[in-house]
Amino acid sequence: MPDLDPAIARRMIDATAYIFDMDGTLVLGDAASGGHKALPGAADLLSTLRSRYTPFRVFTNGTAKPPSVYAASLRHAGLDVADHEMMTPSTSAAAWFVRKGIKRVRVLGLDGVQAPLIEAGIEVVGPSEMASNVEAVYTGWFREFTLPDLEMACRDVWDGAIVTTASNVPFFAALGGRAIGASFAINAMIRAMTGKQAKVLGKPSQNALHSGLALMNLPRSAARSTVIVGDDPALEMRMARVSGALGVAVTTGLNNAADFLACAPSQQADVILSGLEPIVKALS
Template sequence: MRKVERALAWFDETDFARHHPAMLRAVLLDLAGVVYDGEAPIAGSAEAISRLRAAGLPVRFVSNTTRTPRRALVEQLAGLGISVADHEVITPAGAAIAWLKKNHRTPHLAVHPKLVPEFDGPQFQGRPAVVLGDGGESFDYGVLNGAFRQLMAGADFLALANNRVFKDSDGQPSLDAGAFVAALEFATGVKATVIGKPAPEFFRAALENMDCKPEQAAMVGDDAESDVAGALAAGLKTALLVRTGKYRAGDETRFQPPPTVVVEDLAAAVDWLLANG
């Protein structure tokens, strides 16, 4: 029994990385549009994640959602039969909190009400920094004008994400945070620091969480710009685009760098990674 336990222990994330320096050592997965679509799992996604884990590949779930707290994402995945630890889910809100603390700033929040509690626990100090995300129906002129006035008074500007669109719960595309980021940049002349994808630091932080170098990792996403081109620009070895979620025909030709390969779904992506990693 002890021999079996020792053999299994070899497959922890650090040991796998150390013993396979030239191989694919880690996989980053987007959530919405890759693992699930709305409230429903995408067929084969849970089994695909299990296959990655069985192969000894550590996984991190890198989501650009700015509406849902990390704890809720963990619970949502559990409800789909996918068990993950808190540290395996990387979100822009977590990255923003780390930035605010490191740079001694206090957040002025322009985010969805569900995300506000994420910022309640940490102790902040220093001058303001506007933190902008997708506020959904809570966004109105007053919220944006309040952020505008803070920026005009000298606040820093953090964009939790800069995506153009997302696939909404009704299956249709909706405006994402990028449009509001652009509006405030235009009005104030202040350039936002993007915290989530496609910021290289976001991908690298997820990989540092696994002690993995970018060139030894792969990304799987449904957004050719933020997920795929962003990951490749950050130095990742491989980025796969799936034809689920927000994908639209021709997306693979619209942004540079282009995807390593385009596949039908996460199950097909894992097939490709295990065969070519």
Template sequence: MRQPIRSRKTMLNYCGVMRTLADVECWLTDMDGVLVHENKALPGAADLIQQWLDRGTEFLVLTNNSMFTPRDLAARLRTSGLDVPEERIWTSANATAEFLKQQKSDGTAYVIGQAGIITALHDAGFTMTDNDPEFVVVGETRSYSFESITQAIRLIDRGARFISTNPDATGPSPDGIMPATGAINALITKATGREPYIVGKPNPMMFRSALNQIGAHSEVTGMIGDRMDTDIIAGMEAGLHTVLVTTGISTRESIEKYPFRPNEILDGVFELVD
């Protein structure tokens, strides 16, 4: 892992100087609504990624989607017109695996989810089992089954620790919304009385794990997102310079209902391209 950046600019910020966009040396960015929309690259996204790569700027693309591996997501982004190396993608599955590795190396887990979370946990040294696991991990999948949910409930009731990759209750599909990880979390909580520890956004834990991944410090890192209730609040709580773009969920009008504000509001990532 790279060592955290210790520049003069960083030291000035430690001393209390107000940060601006000019102070940002590293970037975390959300994916959907920021870089892509409905599988199409948003204006300026490809140019911004290339600008970061050309300048050697440290960055990661973040997503709460735990179904796919970074390699899968890199391939999906290429079809959208964005060339993002897989090592520049950090998912809630990666963050969850990193968190669990810190909790219990060489641990055991019962997993509801797909390749993204299963691969990440395997890479972290975990063994998947339904025989008295230490953790039950709920991720996103398109094939939730009553049997797997029942098994998760029974294991948690017997003492397994309840972990989830993200809190999103619904997700999109061509036919409309569909239940997602948060809905399954709620079902299990209702049956067991146990709340999950959720690692993905808006938990700033996900951002801290991303910073560790690129050896960056919060004082010189910016977060670009399209949602006040996940990207901006988590970025703020992690001590990042927050940038809201209005190409996704949030609008300039909708932010008025929140008691906090991003550091910057932009019409899109194209405004960050020199």
């Protein structure tokens, strides 16, 4: 295993916090079982961070399940992740809606998408529910999506609701290859009908990063001393690049080293690793 550049290793050691992607970084999802399989080094890395009292959050861009259910699945896979250490885009979306004073949201998604919003006190309107005065449409994981859902969402937008989304990426890493991101397809249909581009409230938005820091009781200024680890240049690496965080790319998910090296400057990683073990070594 090659040694890390000393400057990179020092930033990992001195980091105020870590934010990890889930699929393709710590685990791979198993579509057949609905569970997860831990990737090499993941359990050791989280254990090492806990022993150093370094806070972390696991931030998946998926909204198929509530954060607590994802956390339980990770624990079943052998990772020490408490419920409060797990985030989804709906976690950061709920914080954004509250901050903006948005109280009535049509959610295109089921319990995994809706739960954090309901917990934040937001009135959630169901996908095809008749409703007026909807302030925002929010899209997430929703394979049950139907034409009536599209019609209701478009009517809200034509009446002035803003369009927001958990994620607008077409694929995510899973065992056996890539899986399609449902919200990407839904967003495309809404955009085609209304001309409105969805505002991303999950990764790579700065809203998502700031929500993660706030949940660790850290100020926004802590972003520059945070390490962001992930497998997607358009998500984790872009979020790190914009914020000044250390962006650590891993090739255990959707992309290989050549893919990361070919990215635009706005999506470049500070270091590309074949797995998590070099981080464990640096911290040990």
